[in-house]
Amino acid sequence: MSKRAARRRRKRRSGSGAAGDRTSVGHAPTSGDKQPERATAQPARSDSPPVSTSDKAEAPAGKPREEGARRRRRRGPAKGALRGVRKPGREDGRPDEGRGREGDRRKGNERHAEGGEARPAAGNGAHHHGHGPHGHAPHGRDGRRGATTGPLYAALDLGTNNCRLLVAEPQDRGFRVIDAYSRIVRLGEGIGRTGRLSDAAMDRAVDALAVCRGKLADLKVRRMRLIATEACRQAENGPLFLDRVRRETGLSLEIVSRETEARLAVAGCATLIDPRSEGVLLFDIGGGSSELVWLDLRRRGEARGFALTRFIRSWTSLPVGVVTLSERHGGHVVTPEVYGDMVEEVSELLDGFDGMEGAAELVASGGAHMLGTSGTVTTLAGIHLGLKRYDRRRVDGVWLDGDEVDEMIRRLIDMGYDQRVANPCIGSDRADLVLAGCAILEAIRRKWPCQRLRVADRGLREGILVELMARDGVWRRRPQPARTEAHV
Numbered sequence: 001m002s003k004r005a006a007r008r009r010r011k012r013r014s015g016s017g018a019a020g021d022r023t024s025v026g027h028a029p030t031s032g033d034k035q036p037e038r039a040t041a042q043p044a045r046s047d048s049p050p051v052s053t054s055d056k057a058e059a060p061a062g063k064p065r066e067e068g069a070r071r072r073r074r075r076g077p078a079k080g081a082l083r084g085v086r087k088p089g090r091e092d093g094r095p096d097e098g099r100g101r102e103g104d105r106r107k108g109n110e111r112h113a114e115g116g117e118a119r120p121a122a123g124n125g126a127h128h129h130g131h132g133p134h135g136h137a138p139h140g141r142d143g144r145r146g147a148t149t150g151p152l153y154a155a156l157d158l159g160t161n162n163c164r165l166l167v168a169e170p171q172d173r174g175f176r177v178i179d180a181y182s183r184i185v186r187l188g189e190g191i192g193r194t195g196r197l198s199d200a201a202m203d204r205a206v207d208a209l210a211v212c213r214g215k216l217a218d219l220k221v222r223r224m225r226l227i228a229t230e231a232c233r234q235a236e237n238g239p240l241f242l243d244r245v246r247r248e249t250g251l252s253l254e255i256v257s258r259e260t261e262a263r264l265a266v267a268g269c270a271t272l273i274d275p276r277s278e279g280v281l282l283f284d285i286g287g288g289s290s291e292l293v294w295l296d297l298r299r300r301g302e303a304r305g306f307a308l309t310r311f312i313r314s315w316t317s318l319p320v321g322v323v324t325l326s327e328r329h330g331g332h333v334v335t336p337e338v339y340g341d342m343v344e345e346v347s348e349l350l351d352g353f354d355g356m357e358g359a360a361e362l363v364a365s366g367g368a369h370m371l372g373t374s375g376t377v378t379t380l381a382g383i384h385l386g387l388k389r390y391d392r393r394r395v396d397g398v399w400l401d402g403d404e405v406d407e408m409i410r411r412l413i414d415m416g417y418d419q420r421v422a423n424p425c426i427g428s429d430r431a432d433l434v435l436a437g438c439a440i441l442e443a444i445r446r447k448w449p450c451q452r453l454r455v456a457d458r459g460l461r462e463g464i465l466v467e468l469m470a471r472d473g474v475w476r477r478r479p480q481p482a483r484t485e486a487h488v
Contacts, residue, residue: 150474152178154216154224155464156209158253160188160231160287160323161433163208166461167219170474175465179215183208184429188231188288192324197235205241206248213249223472225464226253229261230288230321258317261460262291263309268463269373269456270308272397273297279368281359283444284459285376285437287323290346292316292444294356306466316353320346320440322376322433331432332417339413342439343446350447359448369452370445373459375430376437380408381455382425390425396457405445405453409438 153175154167164182168175185204187197216224232238232255242253256264265284273280273295282293293315300311329342362368381395384404400408412420412435420431469475 151223152219152221153465153468154219154221154226155461155468156212156224156226156251156253157460157464158185158187158205158209158226158228158232159460160191160229160289160321161186162287163187163205163212164461165212165215166465167215167221168465170469173475175469179219181212181215183211186287186323188234188321188323190327191231191235191288192327195235196237197231197241202241202244206245209245209249209251213251216251223468225468226251227256227460227464228253229256229460230258230286233258234288234319258289258291259315261289262293262315262317263312264460264463264467265291265373266293266295266309266312266463267306267466268459268461269371270304270306272371272454272456272458273308274369274454275304277367277369279359279362280371281356281363281368281444281448281450282371282373283441285372285374285440286321287433288319288321290318290321290440292318292353294359296358296362298358306470313358314356318346318349318440320349322436322440325436325439326433329436331436334413334435336413339435339439342436343442346440346443347446350443356448363448363450366451368450369454370448370450371454371456372441373456374437376434376441377453377455378457379425379430379434380405380412380438383408383411383423387425392457395455398455400453400455402445402449402451402453405441409442412438 150170152167152169154165156166157164161184162182163185165180166177167179168177185201185208187201187205189201190198228238228242232242232253235241238255242255246252262284266282269282278296278298280295280297282295284291294313295308295311296313297308297311300308303310325342325345328345329338359368377400378390378395381398381400382390384400384407385394385398387394415423417431420426420434421428426434
């Protein structure tokens with residue numbers, strides 16, 4: 001063998017690291033060539049990802065092993081490398097159950113409703129709804145924070161039916177939702193009969209609150225308000241339950257009064273008030289109670305948004321909600337007669353409320369409108385819009401006239417339970433509750449027959465965030481730099 005041929009052979013062997021064959025220089029092997037030998041597998045490092053069988057084979061012809069490794073690195077680690085990484089959401093590593101139904105709130109649009117949300121939210125990014133300092137934009141589909149520039153605020157509302165959390169970041173003219181969570185816990189289940197929270201209901205609520213605790217810790221939220229409403233107000237063992245929550249989750253919830261609940265509802269929905277309206281009848285149909293607020297806006301001047309809470313003239317809290325009413329009358333099989341009985345019960349409660357001075361006159365003249373925040377009205381709006389999947393962006397702020405509301409209620413009464421379950425805007429979580437909510441709404445409309453209803457897919461959590469941010473002055477105008485004279 002000549003010296004030149006020997007040098008070529010040594011060069012081929014050093015380049016391939018396997019055998020002296022033509023594959024190292026890009027030739028296809030011929031029948032007379034030896035097949036390339038397999039490289040001896042090196043023991044894998046304990047901290048390296050598992051290597052598949054195909055990774056152990058020599059690189060294709062003409063490409064050294066080092067180049068093949070670089071290609072694998074570009075493709076990302078093998079699946080085995082992801083084992084043991086906790087998925088976001090639950091502290092136990094399982095997927096977040098809130099991504100179900102205001103938890104379909106996560107797959108598409110955040111839904112603020114009494115019976116479980118689609119949680120929660122629409123699209124990626126921070127697109128404002130244009131509602132001034134109270135409006136907010138849904139978080140991204142995966143619920144991740146993204147880049148934040150300021151402190152985070154959180155609001156938690158533990159109601160009779162739902163446990164809801166909202167985390168947001170202040171922005172120039174509002175706030176951007178960073179994360180949202182909702183789970184149906186039915187904390188008030190059976191409370192009308194026993195006057196106490198059941199063990200099963202408390203367990204469900206504690207599980208949901210533990211998820212919320214994990215989210216607050218992961219996001220390092222420092223400014224928050226955590227409230228409990230009617231179920232804990234009404235239950236004999238409500239304070240003992242909150243002690244358990246504090247021990248097991250570290251969260252300290254406060255039981256707020258009905259008056260505070262009404263004010264927070266106004267703060268959360270104020271940006272949906274028609275600026276031309278002289279009065280607004282706001283209602284929040286909850287699981288265990290329903291709040292009504294009358295705002296007389298005839299002298300509001302230039303006030304708008306959060307400042308409109310100063311014009312609350314009267315309010316009341318009815319000791320009835322969708323859970324308590326459906327438990328008394330039944331929610332699965334609701335005949336027209338049963339529905340009429342529910343409406344009559346709520347009407348009797350309203351007859352004793354005479355604190356709406358000026359409301360009847362403004363409603364009759366068309367100078368006032370209704371503003372509803374509850375799963376009842378968002379469901380009616382979704383059905384009216386013919387949504388195949390609940391979409392918060394289309395529902396929040398939509399207007400319904402009296403005839404449209406009547407038509408939607410008639411359609412719901414004609415539906416059987418299975419049909420309500422199958423409806424994408426109702427589902428199994430609220431199929432037994434929605435007609436009780438319609439009965440409460442109908443009783444309100446009979447007393448004040450207003451023809452204009454605006455739907456709000458927002459409420460207490462947004463009100464809490466608005467109040468916290470307003471107290472901190474996050475929307476105060478920053479001092480403008482002094483102007484300098486132009487040189488001519």
